[in-house]
Amino acid sequence: MGIAQHLRETSMFQLPNANASSSCLSDFQAKLSAMSIDPSLVPFCFNNSNQFVANASSCVGIFTTQDWTEKVGPITPLQTSCKGDVSGLTQCSSCLDAGQKVTSQLTGLDPNANSKCFYFTCLYAAAIVNEFGPMDPRTAGCMLGLPLTGSATNKTSKSSSKDRPLKLVFGFTGAVIGALLAIGLILWYRRWHKKRKLNASHELYVSSFRTSVLPNSGAKWFNLSELERATQGFSQRNFIGQGTYGVVYKGILADGTTVAVKQMHDLDSQGDDEFSNEGGRTKRVMERFVLVGILCAHVMVAFRPTIADALRMLEGDIDIPKLPDRPMHWAMKRLDPLTSFWCSSSSTAVKDQNDQRFRHKLSVDYR
Numbered sequence: 079m080g081i082a083q084h085l086r087e088t089s090m091f092q093l094p095n096a097n098a099s100s101s102c103l104s105d106f107q108a109k110l111s112a113m114s115i116d117p118s119l120v121p122f123c124f125n126n127s128n129q130f131v132a133n134a135s136s137c138v139g140i141f142t143t144q145d146w147t148e149k150v151g152p153i154t155p156l157q158t159s160c161k162g163d164v165s166g167l168t169q170c171s172s173c174l175d176a177g178q179k180v181t182s183q184l185t186g187l188d189p190n191a192n193s194k195c196f197y198f199t200c201l202y203a204a205a206i207v208n209e210f211g212p213m214d215p216r217t218a219g220c221m222l223g224l225p226l227t228g229s230a231t232n233k234t235s236k237s238s239s240k241d242r243p244l245k246l247v248f249g250f251t252g253a254v255i256g257a258l259l260a261i262g263l264i265l266w267y268r269r270w271h272k273k274r275k276l277n278a279s280h281e282l283y284v285s286s287f288r289t290s291v292l293p294n295s296g297a298k299w300f301n302l303s304e305l306e307r308a309t310q311g312f313s314q315r316n317f318i319g320q321g322t323y324g325v326v327y328k329g330i331l332a333d334g335t336t337v338a339v340k341q342m343h344d345l346d347s348q349g350d351d352e353f354s355n356e357g358g359r360t361k362r363v364m365e366r367f368v369l370v371g372i373l374c375a376h377v378m379v380a381f382r383p384t385i386a387d388a389l390r391m392l393e394g395d396i397d398i399p400k401l402p403d404r405p406m407h408w409a410m411k412r413l414d415p416l417t418s419f420w421c422s423s424s425s426t427a428v429k430d431q432n433d434q435r436f437r438h439k440l441s442v443d444y445r
Contacts (some may be wrong), residue, residue, distance in 0.1 A: 082212035086205035092132040137195040165216035179368040
């Protein structure tokens with residue numbers, strides 16, 4: 079492998095002289111010692127250091143790659159069979175067959191050529207023809223016949239075979255995670271878009287409600303933080319009751335006022351509608367109080383309800399009768415200054431006969 083790399087770098091098949099050969103072997107011996115390998119293997123395996131020195135009798139006088147081209151030509155079977163990955167059995171066999179043909183061509187030039195020609199052919203194929211070079215395990219395993227490198231190649235192929243299922247598993251897992259993330263993003267976007275539409279609709283509702291309803295009903299607008307403080311965070315200790323659409327809690331405002339706070343179950347679907355209904359009910363209750371109060375203060379005593387009837391009207395048990403006319407001004411000269419303006423305990427509440435005759439006359443005049 080070292081001589082093949084030397085050929086690749088210098089275009090010389092062997093070392094120029096004995097000194098270079100001895101220096102190369104000494105360096106090799108030092109590297110084995112650094113790897114804790116017995117350095118005596120070098121003189122045992124390479125007992126003749128001159129075997130790596132260039133010699134005209136080695137192979138038909140070939141010293142450099144130029145000499146090689148002059149002997150066998152620029153194109154040989156090696157160029158077609160020994161390129162690329164030759165780790166497979168078929169590719170390696172084809173390369174070796176091409177090497178035998180080139181060796182036969184060299185020995186045909188000089189019948190006295192020794193086995194060095196096959197050695198030179200292997201060096202040339204590994205160092206010059208193959209683009210991966212002699213240091214590549216696949217090239218060295220086939221063309222240089224190094225069993226150790228061949229076994230490393232087998233380990234590499236086995237390792238890659240073992241890694242293939244892991245790569246498939248990781249790839250499939252990544253694809254599943256990517257799909258789940260994409261689905262999650264789509265669902266999140268849809269939910270965000272829906273919530274955004276609901277918020278826009280709610281903001282429009284709040285704006286119109288605060289403009290049209292609040293000034294007319296006398297209601298007050300509270301922030302959520304105020305209601306949370308009033309109910310101690312909607313604590314179960316303040317729980318009053320539960321209805322179809324929400325839960326009612328007892329609350330105490332900052333000014334000490336005790337109130338009932340209703341928390342809706344489904345704010346997205348019917349929160350605004352239920353809030354409008356609550357506001358409408360509040361408005362209707364206030365209107366009922368006003369109408370009953372006007373009825374109790376009516377100038378015509380016959381139209382004034384009893385206390386029991388007034389309570390039933392306020393509770394909605396009976397309807398408030400329509401008044402035939404609006405109440406007359408308190409300062410009307412036709413009214414008796416002794417006439418009372420309150421809800422009487424009876425429907426007649428007559429003080430004396432004069433008052434009764436005056437009221438009868440007043441009602442006749444009214445008709």
